[in-house]
Amino acid sequence: MTPFDSLSTDSAMHAPGQASGREAPEPVPRRQSIGRHQLFHGDCVPALARLAPETVDVVVTSPPYNIGLAYRTYGDRRAEEDYLDWMLGVATAIRRVMRPDASFFLNITGSSAMPWLPFELIVRLRPLFRLQNHITWVKSISIGDDTMGHFKPINSARFLHRNHEHIFHLTLDGAVPLKRLAVGVPFKDKSNIARRGHAQDLRCRGDSWFIPYETVRSRAQKFDHPGTFPVMLPRMCMRLHGKAHPVVLDPFMGTGTTLLAAAEEGGRGIGIDLDAGYVKVAKARLLAALRGGRTS
Numbered sequence: 001m002t003p004f005d006s007l008s009t010d011s012a013m014h015a016p017g018q019a020s021g022r023e024a025p026e027p028v029p030r031r032q033s034i035g036r037h038q039l040f041h042g043d044c045v046p047a048l049a050r051l052a053p054e055t056v057d058v059v060v061t062s063p064p065y066n067i068g069l070a071y072r073t074y075g076d077r078r079a080e081e082d083y084l085d086w087m088l089g090v091a092t093a094i095r096r097v098m099r100p101d102a103s104f105f106l107n108i109t110g111s112s113a114m115p116w117l118p119f120e121l122i123v124r125l126r127p128l129f130r131l132q133n134h135i136t137w138v139k140s141i142s143i144g145d146d147t148m149g150h151f152k153p154i155n156s157a158r159f160l161h162r163n164h165e166h167i168f169h170l171t172l173d174g175a176v177p178l179k180r181l182a183v184g185v186p187f188k189d190k191s192n193i194a195r196r197g198h199a200q201d202l203r204c205r206g207d208s209w210f211i212p213y214e215t216v217r218s219r220a221q222k223f224d225h226p227g228t229f230p231v232m233l234p235r236m237c238m239r240l241h242g243k244a245h246p247v248v249l250d251p252f253m254g255t256g257t258t259l260l261a262a263a264e265e266g267g268r269g270i271g272i273d274l275d276a277g278y279v280k281v282a283k284a285r286l287l288a289a290l291r292g293g294r295t296s
């Protein structure tokens, strides 16, 4: 079964409430196909309800963080309880479409004003998932006097600059085998290869991933979106999960970074976003990628 077997026709999907003409219709997500990939414009919860159950291999997503980012349409400032309840509903909808051996990589961070938020969220999701790994996405790091990467500086006497974000790796049973060496690194001490009987010069990278943003000089180069991640982040998640030609879902796709990564990794992407402008950007980036152009 493919994720779309339960769908009827492109951009003409009717919400259940519309059939009787009595109940209020729920918003109807609109779908378009770009090659093997599917882009939805609409709210992710009703869009996810239209996918067939247990059909997705890898979910990589960065939901709104509830820290007041200036998105085009979404208001990123809910009451904390309301936000957590909403995210629990989204995660329940995601769980339904995950294959039993799927991986869900949830990227999130807090802010100085809301430092507990990522932890409150992950505890809320405990009845739904096992926390198989907790990866730290390092955006910038200083080693000795040398600094690499970029971050948004904080002007404060109390708080440190926030140089990292969380990537929670959630699975249904906590026992999904991973391809650790697909994101592995060469041994520093080469004598370890023979001494410890390794087949190749690669070891597990561990759970701190340094993935810098590319240097940009304007908002337009970030596609006028306030919260994108680098394309290498979803690529590494897919490689770690390790399935060839995976079905990859991003219910909060923004500018479509996860879909680009899916295309580059030989997967089949499904992306959803509430905002028509971001869906347009995602479509343009994906088309450029499929034509062999620049993707990141």
Ligand SMILES: C[S@@+](CC[C@H](N)C(=O)[O-])C[C@H]1O[C@@H](n2cnc3c(N)ncnc32)[C@H](O)[C@@H]1O
Pocket (backbone or CB within 6 Å): 042, 043, 044, 045, 061, 062, 063, 064, 065, 071, 073, 074, 225, 227, 228, 229, 230, 251, 252, 253, 254, 255, 256, 257, 258, 272, 273, 274, 275, 278
């Ligand atoms: C942090 S951004 C994701 C950015 C993305 N990772 C990228 O690289 O471009 C979160 C996105 O969620 C979208 N969004 C907010 N509420 C949504 C909903 N109910 N359904 C689908 N998308 C939603 C926002 O429009 C925003 O683009």
